[in-house]
Amino acid sequence: MNDKVTTILLVDDDEGHLMVARRALARASLTVDVLTAATGAEALRMLGLAADTAADPARPRPVLVMLDLSMPGVSGWEVLRRIRESDRTNHVPIVVVSSSKRPEDVLRSYEMGANSYLVKRFEALRPGSYLAEAARYWIELNEAPGAQGVH
Amino acid sequence: MPNSGRSTPPAPRFASDLRGSRTQRRVALILIFVLGTGGTVWAWWSTMRDSRARSEKTLSVLAHEIHAVLNVRVERHVQALRNLAQFWQLHGLLSEDAWEFNSQMMLGNFRGMEWIAWVNGASGTQRFAAKDSSATLDTRIAAEAMSRVNQPGSEMVYPDASRRSLVLFMPVRTPDDSVGMLVAALSPEKLLGRELLTSGDFISYAIESDSAQIVYEWGTPATAQGPGMAIDMPLPQVFGRMWLVHYRPTEAFMAGSVSTWPNFFLLAGALLSLALGAIAFQFSKLRDYSSALAATNSRLDAQVTELFQRDQTLQKMNDELEARVEARTTQLLEVVTELETFSHSISHDLRSPVGAILNYASILEEDYGKRLDEEGLRLLRRVQAGGQSAIRLLDQLVEFVWMGREDTERTQVDMTEIARDAYSEVVVGSEDARDVEFQLQSLPPASGNAALLGRVFRNLLSNALKYTRGRELRRIAVTGETRGSENVYVVSDNGIGFDAAQGQAVFEPFRRLHTAKEYEGAGLGLAIVAKIVRKHGGRVWAESSEDGGATFGFALPHMGETA
Numbered sequence: 001m002n003d004k005v006t007t008i009l010l011v012d013d014d015e016g017h018l019m020v021a022r023r024a025l026a027r028a029s030l031t032v033d034v035l036t037a038a039t040g041a042e043a044l045r046m047l048g049l050a051a052d053t054a055a056d057p058a059r060p061r062p063v064l065v066m067l068d069l070s071m072p073g074v075s076g077w078e079v080l081r082r083i084r085e086s087d088r089t090n091h092v093p094i095v096v097v098s099s100s101k102r103p104e105d106v107l108r109s110y111e112m113g114a115n116s117y118l119v120k121r122f123e124a125l126r127p128g129s130y131l132a133e134a135a136r137y138w139i140e141l142n143e144a145p146g147a148q149g150v151h
Numbered sequence: 152m153p154n155s156g157r158s159t160p161p162a163p164r165f166a167s168d169l170r171g172s173r174t175q176r177r178v179a180l181i182l183i184f185v186l187g188t189g190g191t192v193w194a195w196w197s198t199m200r201d202s203r204a205r206s207e208k209t210l211s212v213l214a215h216e217i218h219a220v221l222n223v224r225v226e227r228h229v230q231a232l233r234n235l236a237q238f239w240q241l242h243g244l245l246s247e248d249a250w251e252f253n254s255q256m257m258l259g260n261f262r263g264m265e266w267i268a269w270v271n272g273a274s275g276t277q278r279f280a281a282k283d284s285s286a287t288l289d290t291r292i293a294a295e296a297m298s299r300v301n302q303p304g305s306e307m308v309y310p311d312a313s314r315r316s317l318v319l320f321m322p323v324r325t326p327d328d329s330v331g332m333l334v335a336a337l338s339p340e341k342l343l344g345r346e347l348l349t350s351g352d353f354i355s356y357a358i359e360s361d362s363a364q365i366v367y368e369w370g371t372p373a374t375a376q377g378p379g380m381a382i383d384m385p386l387p388q389v390f391g392r393m394w395l396v397h398y399r400p401t402e403a404f405m406a407g408s409v410s411t412w413p414n415f416f417l418l419a420g421a422l423l424s425l426a427l428g429a430i431a432f433q434f435s436k437l438r439d440y441s442s443a444l445a446a447t448n449s450r451l452d453a454q455v456t457e458l459f460q461r462d463q464t465l466q467k468m469n470d471e472l473e474a475r476v477e478a479r480t481t482q483l484l485e486v487v488t489e490l491e492t493f494s495h496s497i498s499h500d501l502r503s504p505v506g507a508i509l510n511y512a513s514i515l516e517e518d519y520g521k522r523l524d525e526e527g528l529r530l531l532r533r534v535q536a537g538g539q540s541a542i543r544l545l546d547q548l549v550e551f552v553w554m555g556r557e558d559t560e561r562t563q564v565d566m567t568e569i570a571r572d573a574y575s576e577v578v579v580g581s582e583d584a585r586d587v588e589f590q591l592q593s594l595p596p597a598s599g600n601a602a603l604l605g606r607v608f609r610n611l612l613s614n615a616l617k618y619t620r621g622r623e624l625r626r627i628a629v630t631g632e633t634r635g636s637e638n639v640y641v642v643s644d645n646g647i648g649f650d651a652a653q654g655q656a657v658f659e660p661f662r663r664l665h666t667a668k669e670y671e672g673a674g675l676g677l678a679i680v681a682k683i684v685r686k687h688g689g690r691v692w693a694e695s696s697e698d699g700g701a702t703f704g705f706a707l708p709h710m711g712e713t714a
Contacts, residue, residue: 014503014506014507014510016506016507016510016511016514017506017507017510019510019511019514020510020513020514023514023517070499070503099499099502099503099506100499101546101549101550102495102499102549102553103553120502120506122505122506122509122510122513122538122539122542123513124509124512124513124516124532124535124536124539127509127510127513127514128510
């Protein structure tokens with residue numbers, strides 16, 4: 001399973017968050033390629049879901065998307081919707097990572113097809129370890145139906 | 152609108168309206184009745200007068216007619232007798248044959264003559280001839296005739312009781328000096344003839360001699376005749392005697408002439424005027440009623456209109472009020488929503504930058520921690536602690552804001568279990584909680600939202616844990632009981648307590664019991680407790696004796712449960 005490089009996509013407009021997440025994932029010694037997108041539009045482009053991009057077979061196909069909701073421009077909701085609308089990506093596990101604890105946001109995320117919802121934590125000790133734990137679960141423990149084709 | 156400002160509706164004056172016209176109506180009724188009756192009486196009287204006048208005239212005509220006939224015939228009969236007497240005076244007494252001839256001729260020619268007789272004054276011989284062959288000369292009349300012979304020229308009328316006739320005595324002196332008396336009886340009814348006799352049904356007459364003796368009567372006069380109904384007329388002198396005939400109406404005449412129709416008219420008139428009066432009375436009453444009704448009706452109309460207008464005004468005011476309330480409610484809801492959105496976005500948007508501070512602080516520590524000296528690391532830790540504190544505050548703030556929005560689903564909640572769960576939750580992660588003496592009584596159940604009530608216990612118990620830290624023997628107790636209509640729950644500890652002067656203010660948001668230096672906390676825990684309890688219709692309180700521990704209580708109304 002680990003002989004092939006696995007790609008995960010982190011989408012967040014907060015650069016600090018992205019840094020913490022990268023470090024945590026690295027620390028967790030997960031053999032993954034971490035792609036990051038600072039905007040929703042960039043995320044869609046990287047996923048080949050933007051209107052002006054054609055499907056590229058060489059394009060990396062992330063096995064997990066960790067998605068922030070509140071972003072300027074194309075919001076996380078929009079990205080979530082587009083991923084779920086496309087036949088190519090609708091099987092990809094999506095973990096919403098948001099600073100919102102609002103029940104409405106949680107409920108809406110699940111209704112739109114998110115597989116998990118994490119509220120951002122700011123631990124002083126081993127920051128971002130919750131992200132690494134979640135990523136480990138989705139990559140190593142969870143069996144996603146569409147993921148079989150990737151391997 | 153003040154009630155005194157209204158004018159009370161006028162009382163219906165229906166009855167008084169009628170009362171006012173009643174006198175008028177009575178006067179009108181009496182007037183109509185008097186006029187009607189008066190007119191009728193006048194008509195009756197004038198009709199009676201005319202009738203009487205007509206009757207008088209009829210009677211007079213009838214009497215004169217009869218009298219004329221009587222006059223003529225009596226005259227003729229007397230003349231015939233006189234002629235016979237003269238004949239005898241000239242030629243001497245007639246032979247038997249001549250008497251027979253003459254008497255029969257007289258009786259045949261003169262209808263009114265009943266009989267004729269001759270009485271010789273000297274010899275007393277009598278001759279008698281009558282229409283009735285069986286009749287004979289009355290002896291009384293014969294004797295009378297004999298006695299009168301000595302008084303020549305005088306005539307007598309004698310009533311014949313049986314035959315009711317006028318008897319004439321005519322002295323005759325013949326050339327041979329024989330004196331005799333010619334006697335004849337006249338029947339007045341026969342004199343009058345059949346056509347006039349029928350009038351005897353209506354008129355009666357009596358013949359009176361000059362000696363004031365009624366010698367002949369025909370018919371019966373009416374008992375009540377009235378003035379103008381008596382007609383007296385003299386017959387021509389018969390042998391120097393005056394005969395007066397009294398004509399009088401009979402009962403039949405009176406009944407026929409004085410007709411009853413004026414009386415009927417009187418009655419009919421009286422009835423008519425009564426009926427007219429009654430009709431007028433009813434009509435005027437009706438008119439009065441209808442006018443009174445119309446007046447009342449218009450008053451009612453006015454009142455109804457006024458009521459309707461008042462109702463409309465009220466409706467309008469009500470509508471305006473409702474619209475205003477609705478507008479205010481909408482505004483208020485908008486403000487509340489705005490406030491909630493605001494506080495949520497504030498806390499959410501603040502979370503990211505604070506999170507960024509924390510993220511970079513941890514990256515700094517990881518990458519450069521080894522290069523920092525003791526003081527640098529201490530300062531970094533302070534940055535991290537401040538950031539963590541801000542994050543907690545924001546998290547609690549979000550929770551506090553939610554609390555008002557969630558619709559609480561109410562169920563029967565086992566408060567004992569809830570409190571036990573809450574305690575086990577709050578002691579997780581606080582390693583020093585092992586030496587806490589926790590006492591939990593059996594608590595009365597409550598009606599409410601289990602999650603929120605659990606939050607109440609968690610906040611109160613974590614407070615208790617927090618403020619008993621440092622005590623040698625830490626005691627936390629949860630008790631509860633039913634008191635009146637409430638279930639009371641109390642969390643007490645032997646911690647450091649708080650300034651009792653704060654009172655209810657400890658339940659205000661961001662109100663800290665102690666400074667942040669000594670104890671961590673956002674200052675929203677008790678505010679959330681208060682908010683949840685109030686949402687359940689309950690109340691909260693806090694008591695503390697300085698350094699004698701703190702007691703936080705809340706009471707919930709127990710609805711439905713039997714205590």
